[in-house]
Amino acid sequence: MDARTDPGLDRARERFLGDGTVDERGVVRPEIVQSWERSRRAGVDADHLALPYDPDLDFEGSLVHCASPVLDDLTERLSGMAVAVVLSDAEGNVLDRRVGEGELRRRLDAISLAPGFSYAEEFAGTNGVGTALEGSAHAMVIGAEHFTDRLRAFACAGAPVYRPGGSLAGILDVTCLAAEANDLMRFLARQTAKDIEEVLRERGSAGARAVMAAFRTACVRARGPVLALAEDFVIANRSAHETLDAQDRDLVARHAADHRRGGPGEERVLLAEGPVRLLFTPSPAHRPSGVVVEVLRSTSTLRLAGGTGGAGVVPPRGPAAHPAPPARPLVGLAGTSRSWRSTSAALRAAAAGVNSTVVLGETGVGKAAAVRAAHREVRPAARLVVVDGEAPTAAEELATLPVELGTDPATVVVRRVEALDEQGAAALAQVIDTAAAEVWVAALVTGEEVGEGRRVHDVLGRFDGSLSIEPLRRRPEDVAPLVEALLARLAPGRRVRCSSEAMALLGGARWPGNVAQVEDVLRRALVARPAGDIEAGDLPAEVAVHGTRRRLTPLETAERDLIVGALIEARGNRVKAASALGMGRATLYRRLRAFGLTDVGR
Ligand SMILES: Nc1ncnc2c1ncn2[C@@H]1O[C@H](COP(=O)(O)OP(=O)(O)OP(=O)(O)O)[C@@H](O)[C@H]1O
Numbered sequence: 001m002d003a004r005t006d007p008g009l010d011r012a013r014e015r016f017l018g019d020g021t022v023d024e025r026g027v028v029r030p031e032i033v034q035s036w037e038r039s040r041r042a043g044v045d046a047d048h049l050a051l052p053y054d055p056d057l058d059f060e061g062s063l064v065h066c067a068s069p070v071l072d073d074l075t076e077r078l079s080g081m082a083v084a085v086v087l088s089d090a091e092g093n094v095l096d097r098r099v100g101e102g103e104l105r106r107r108l109d110a111i112s113l114a115p116g117f118s119y120a121e122e123f124a125g126t127n128g129v130g131t132a133l134e135g136s137a138h139a140m141v142i143g144a145e146h147f148t149d150r151l152r153a154f155a156c157a158g159a160p161v162y163r164p165g166g167s168l169a170g171i172l173d174v175t176c177l178a179a180e181a182n183d184l185m186r187f188l189a190r191q192t193a194k195d196i197e198e199v200l201r202e203r204g205s206a207g208a209r210a211v212m213a214a215f216r217t218a219c220v221r222a223r224g225p226v227l228a229l230a231e232d233f234v235i236a237n238r239s240a241h242e243t244l245d246a247q248d249r250d251l252v253a254r255h256a257a258d259h260r261r262g263g264p265g266e267e268r269v270l271l272a273e274g275p276v277r278l279l280f281t282p283s284p285a286h287r288p289s290g291v292v293v294e295v296l297r298s299t300s301t302l303r304l305a306g307g308t309g310g311a312g313v314v315p316p317r318g319p320a321a322h323p324a325p326p327a328r329p330l331v332g333l334a335g336t337s338r339s340w341r342s343t344s345a346a347l348r349a350a351a352a353g354v355n356s357t358v359v360l361g362e363t364g365v366g367k368a369a370a371v372r373a374a375h376r377e378v379r380p381a382a383r384l385v386v387v388d389g390e391a392p393t394a395a396e397e398l399a400t401l402p403v404e405l406g407t408d409p410a411t412v413v414v415r416r417v418e419a420l421d422e423q424g425a426a427a428l429a430q431v432i433d434t435a436a437a438e439v440w441v442a443a444l445v446t447g448e449e450v451g452e453g454r455r456v457h458d459v460l461g462r463f464d465g466s467l468s469i470e471p472l473r474r475r476p477e478d479v480a481p482l483v484e485a486l487l488a489r490l491a492p493g494r495r496v497r498c499s500s501e502a503m504a505l506l507g508g509a510r511w512p513g514n515v516a517q518v519e520d521v522l523r524r525a526l527v528a529r530p531a532g533d534i535e536a537g538d539l540p541a542e543v544a545v546h547g548t549r550r551r552l553t554p555l556e557t558a559e560r561d562l563i564v565g566a567l568i569e570a571r572g573n574r575v576k577a578a579s580a581l582g583m584g585r586a587t588l589y590r591r592l593r594a595f596g597l598t599d600v601g602r
Helices: 005-018 030-041 063-077 102-110 126-135 183-221 239-244 246-255 336-353 368-380 393-407 422-434 455-461 474-492 500-506 516-526 541-547 554-569 575-580 583-593
Strands: 083-088 095-100 139-142 153-162 167-175 226-230 234-236 266-269 272-282 292-297 356-362 383-388 410-415 439-446 465-466
Touching: 005 030, 030 126, 030 139, 030 336, 063 083, 063 095, 063 167, 063 183, 083 102, 083 126, 083 183, 095 102, 102 167, 126 139, 126 153, 126 167, 126 439, 153 183, 167 183, 183 226, 183 272, 183 292, 226 239, 226 356, 234 246, 234 336, 239 246, 246 266, 246 292, 246 336, 266 336, 266 465, 272 465, 336 356, 336 439, 356 368, 368 439, 383 393, 393 410, 393 422, 422 439, 422 455, 439 474, 455 474, 474 500, 474 516, 500 516, 554 575, 554 583, 575 583
Parallel strands: 356 439, 356 465, 383 410, 410 439
Antiparallel strands: 083 095, 083 167, 139 153, 153 167, 226 234, 226 292, 266 272, 272 292
């Protein structure tokens, strides 16, 4: 078949875009029909090309690094020819592009076949990159075989690039104008993909060797646990195996994954039996393919409050064969993860010991809720006073506290303590210094730390100890119990639950706003679904869209929100929503499918 000239193919494509059927099976290759069907299901718009753009892709990663010498060489050979070579990651995002000649470069820019844009099939429809990805196989797409109109002028051949361990690294695609398509493209794509795989193999083993060497050096120097994380392995020394259990090692590895790029770094985290500092050293230093982590007992002046071993000291742990019994979560709050139970135990102990405590954590993670729960559980008879560091009256409220409280037992919670000015910090210092023996002071810091050099930082250094509450994305097992508890609180008496599909979306979201964001999302879902269980389509687009792996353009985000708003307004009636939006019903259906919103407002 010559896809450049076959009018039957054009007709088949038109018919398919019209009614979704293909009668001319002999004219259209089966793999292309399958790809058209996938594109249609994903809601790709055949008339427009609107591709997500992400400026923060891994342009510095090992794939680009290893492909560079191969692509440099090819670029020289292709100079002056109307041929382009495109490298994408395993999700179809373009990472690198080399074009032999200026006119083709201009035309490729016009269809956004350029670094940062996604050519995944779900956005661009049938094409050399996305279709090769879907089938994990070579894909040649010529002219009218493309799903979207704008790509019909082109021909592309995509070939998968695999890492040494067998996982897919990305797609190498060769593109030219459809009128110039030839079989050599397919050959060129395959050969180039193979050449990149070869470099990945060579450099991968060199990188792994470098990580191993750095790991061994760290083990000789360090007394405690050391772990190393590379592209496809995690290793740990004997001390890590003996003193950290599997969940703690997993937690350390998850933190390490965030430190694979950039320079050396440090983080403080709370493990099962106390706070530790994690020192991260990317390896090799000039082009990291892994990271070595040393786990050190925390010696900061901001020590752990309470905890199983007393303030500031991580007790020596026996072999993992005698693990500490799991701590109970705080009464009245949801969460079952190891990290949440450790936080619960530490806060409970701090409240019982009346040890002044700094509680750190991202916004909405549950700092105030946790301190309140510890107060209710351990010191129910004491008075509870909450001061908001952001309030203009904060300094004044704190200044009057010592007199106001007298010798009564009390718990003083200062939210957003980092916002206190000089005066507020001085008043807080006075509360700490003069507080009666029965006053438990908890200062909550929204964020990871308080900038050094500020008065409030010095005051916090005088507290008995500190602890951090892990962001929700690092304890995903807490999402389900939180959803259940929050639904019960938001819709008392309704006994509403989430479908398993909705739960899967909630469990997979990143939750930058933590528990407060989960609460907000559920509140909106309850409006979308006034009775009955919550389905995936009832979830606001920020969660639903996450589930479709979509990254939206700003325009799409605005469009999606308009559509969701109109549907909620129309109580799920699509005809009404479409007319309110001034769009055809078919278009509305297509956009809903594209956004993964199948049931909004119903
Ligand atoms: N474990 C939990 N179980 C049930 N509800 C929780 C839990 N954690 C947090 N919440 C709820 O989530 C919301 C946000 O929690 P909270 O206000 O304590 O967060 P925060 O960390 O103090 O926030 P910020 O730093 O932004 O002030 C509250 O409604 C709280 O009741």
